[in-house]
Amino acid sequence: MAAAALLFCSCSKSEATNEPARTYQLGERVNLTPLIYAVFEKQWAAQFGTGSEARVPKTRFFLIRVSITNNGSSTAFVPNMALQDDAGGSCPELEDGDQAPHWLGYLRSVKPADTIQGNVLFDCEPKHYKLKLTNEDGKAAYVDLPLSFDSGEGSVDVLQRDNSGEKLRHPK
Numbered sequence: 001m002a003a004a005a006l007l008f009c010s011c012s013k014s015e016a017t018n019e020p021a022r023t024y025q026l027g028e029r030v031n032l033t034p035l036i037y038a039v040f041e042k043q044w045a046a047q048f049g050t051g052s053e054a055r056v057p058k059t060r061f062f063l064i065r066v067s068i069t070n071n072g073s074s075t076a077f078v079p080n081m082a083l084q085d086d087a088g089g090s091c092p093e094l095e096d097g098d099q100a101p102h103w104l105g106y107l108r109s110v111k112p113a114d115t116i117q118g119n120v121l122f123d124c125e126p127k128h129y130k131l132k133l134t135n136e137d138g139k140a141a142y143v144d145l146p147l148s149f150d151s152g153e154g155s156v157d158v159l160q161r162d163n164s165g166e167k168l169r170h171p172k
Contacts, residue, residue, distance in 0.1 A: 021132075021139075021140040021141050021142055022141050022142070023130060023141070023142040023143070023144055024039075024141060024142065024143050024144070025143070025144055026039055026040065026041070026042075026143065026144070026145070027039070027040060028143075030133055030141045030143065031071075032133060032134065032135040032139050032140075032141055033071065033072070033135060033139075034070055034071050034072025034073075034076050034135065035068055035069070035070060035071070035072075035076055035078065035110070035133075035135050036068070036069040036071050037066060037067070037068055037133050037141075037143075038066065038067040038068075039064060039065070039066050039131060039133075039143045039145075040065045040066070040067065041064075041065045042062065042063065042064050042065070042145055043062075043063045043065075044060055044061065044062055044063075044126055045057075045060070045061040045062075045063065046060065046061070047061070048061065048098075048099035048100055048101075049099045055098055055099045057123040058123050059123055059124055059125050060123070060124065060125065060126050061100070061121065061122070061123060062083070062121070062122040062123070062124055062126075062129075063100060063101070063119040063120070063121055063122075064081075064119060064120050064122070064131060064145070065102070065117070065118070065119050066104065066117070066118070066119075066120055067115055067116070067117045068108070068110055068115065068116050068117075069110070069113075069114070069115040070110035070111060070112055070113065070114055070115075071113075072112055073112050074112060075109050075110065075111050075112065076109065076110050076112075076135075076136060077108070077109050077136060078108040078109065078110060078116075079134045079135070079136065080092070080093045080106065081093045081120050081131055081132060081133060081134075082131075082132045083122055083124060083129040083130070083131060083132070083145070084129060084130045084132055084142070085127055085128065085129055086127075086128055090132075091122050091123075091124040091129070092122075093106070093120050093121065093122060094106075094121045094122060094123055097119075097121050100119060100121045101119060102117075102118045102119045103118060103119055103120075103121060104116060104117075104118030104119060104120055105118075126147060127147055128145070128146055128147045129145045129147075130142040130143065130144055130145060131143040131145055
């Protein structure tokens with residue numbers, strides 16, 4: 001009987017680890033116990049800042065605004081995120097958010113019943129991606145981030161000029 005119980009437990013565990021990661025849409029709650037993620041918006045940027053102080057990416061900056069809530073009873077560490085393209089390629093989250101607006105940081109923890117919000121930053125080629133989210137146990141889920149150029153998204157111009165030719169920051 002003990003051997004049967006052990007066999008049953010080992011089968012249940014392997015089935016749980018083999019279940020496919022679910023893909024969510026922007027705005028949907030993603031429950032990866034103890035963390036609850038919400039991905040609200042995405043924005044492409046050609047640079048941060050202006051003039052000689054501008055930070056320019058290797059390819060293109062991609063900001064993704066997220067909210068992360070700890071639904072557990074102890075402090076949870078938020079694993080770093082990555083983008084996955086349709087060909088299976090991966091783009092890791094940047095460790096340096098210098099000049100990125102509302103950067104969430106690279107090393108993140110969330111206290112019980114607390115929420116953190118901000119942008120995670122990537123430097124990648126503009127195309128269709130899925131954002132890979134995980135919890136401390138390695139359970140994963142994806143959020144679909146379709147490439148679109150509506151409402152200024154995907155714009156390569158970060159600056160615009162006023163009537164006198166003076167450069168201004170791109171309107172939000």
